[in-house]
Amino acid sequence: MSLEIRWIEDLLALEQENSFSKAAALRHVTQSAFTRRIQNIEYSIGFKILKRYSKNIEFTDAGQILLASSKSIQNQLSTTLHYLEKNIKNDELSVKFAVSHSLTTQFFPKFIHALTEEIEALKLEIIASNLEQGMRLLKDGSCDFLICYCDRNTLQQLDDDLFASRKIFSMEVLPVTINDTRYKQYQLDQHFPLLAYSKHAFLRKCVDEVIVNKLNFRTLYETDNAGDLKALVMQGLGVAWLPRLLVESEIQEAKLRIFDTDQYNFYQDVYIIRSKITSSKKIDYIWNFLAG
Template sequence: MELVWLEDFNALAQSGNFSRAAELRHVTQPAFSRRIRALETWVGVDLFERTTQGATLTDAGRHMLDSAQEMTRRLYQMRHEAREVAGKQARSLHFAATHSLSFTFFPGWVRAAERTSPIEAIRLHSDNMRICEQMLLAGEVQFLLCHQHPDVPPQFPAESFHSKVVGSDLLIPLQGQSAEMTGASAELSLLGYTAESGLGRIVSARLRKEAQPPNLHTVFSSHLAAVLLSMALEGKGVAWLPKTLAEPEIASSKLVRALDAHWDIPVEIRLFRPTMALSDFAEDFWAKL
């Protein structure tokens, strides 16, 4: 039994796709498939049903998932604590944060947090939402900072994690200044988010709730809000962008509304952590937020 097998199992359970999970694990698909098969051989049962559409957990796999995620987190936590006791690792906080928040919200928020709880060292991992979730599930980080909406729960078990609201944001449908605001019935070229993006999940959920959503035609996709912002500035289409990211361009009128305020999406900025005990330093930071 190897830890890497559990990490692979968690990644495939989350993504439901061998190619995507292999990407997340930074291995080739054949190597990833062999490791999943090795885990199933060790357990003695099939953990996934394989179809042309992807992979879904069997009853045995679903039964094993929570324990596998918890065990992985505990093993990484044990390693962090052992290193701290041995003096080989500074008393540091480990964060995963989505790209847009890493550049816009995180620096000022951490400076404000330090006023009540001085921080000796920080390690920040910036990536898309799917990878950030995977890092928190695997115990590679203590905290996950991300945009959150009540209609779009994170892709990990709520009972295994706590969270606190640490800020707010607004997703606004924006386009380049040369374009004019149009009605929802006119066809709009959409600069969309990929499936790896947490913002994409939120925008999709909001549009699904509408009886008459805008007439959108996707012309470009990225998991990076900053890339969509650049494309919008070039006049390539409409993107739902975080106000925290696009505020300078909005203030200078380089970006303007594509749709009225009805289509804005208020979101929370939340910090997640596992329910299991963290280091004393991390627990003190959490308590003082």
């Protein structure tokens, strides 16, 4: 048995119109011809896809599975065409990255420097985003790669047939405050103002698991951007959990203080995710270079 593209279009038309006559008109055939085409699908796969006793258009279990596969194929094709339209002109490929905010300023510049030495005439575009935004950009073909904080449970929500992921490294996330006696010196065993990630940021969930119902705090400020939290900490406004890579120099220069307990530190994995639909020599090389 071989899959015919017109089956996909016929099934989607039937679901959309919920009527044989309207679906036939949409597919530019007579109703009798369209009915025969649906019957041919059933004959070819060996299963009934419509419930005959129903007054309305109602798919059987087999029909629902075939319909879901048809939608998946249509989405893959739409994503591919969207990608080609937006990214490939005159055989010149621009590689787009969606990157978690805190990784754009420290991790990504080092990566770009190493990568540009390996690939000539490489054009990169970077979109700072949280995990939710990055996933959306990846799914609709608006970026080629997503570099983000993530975990296996989140990755399991992605379709393995459409996306691939690899762990790059683990980032230590630390509770820090300003180390300047001109400002109030906060302690974790006392009430303190929290400079927090917004609910859309992946690190918000990670920090909440460490501190909620364990520490006495009030949320003073929320943002997706770890860089903004760092700036507020540097102004003595409170305590924030920040990636070590983002605050390493300030810690070494004693501008920021790490709380002297490992109880509230944690490590968070950083992943690179790509779509399996889009591919080129440059994209494949970057995938192997960064994830290898």
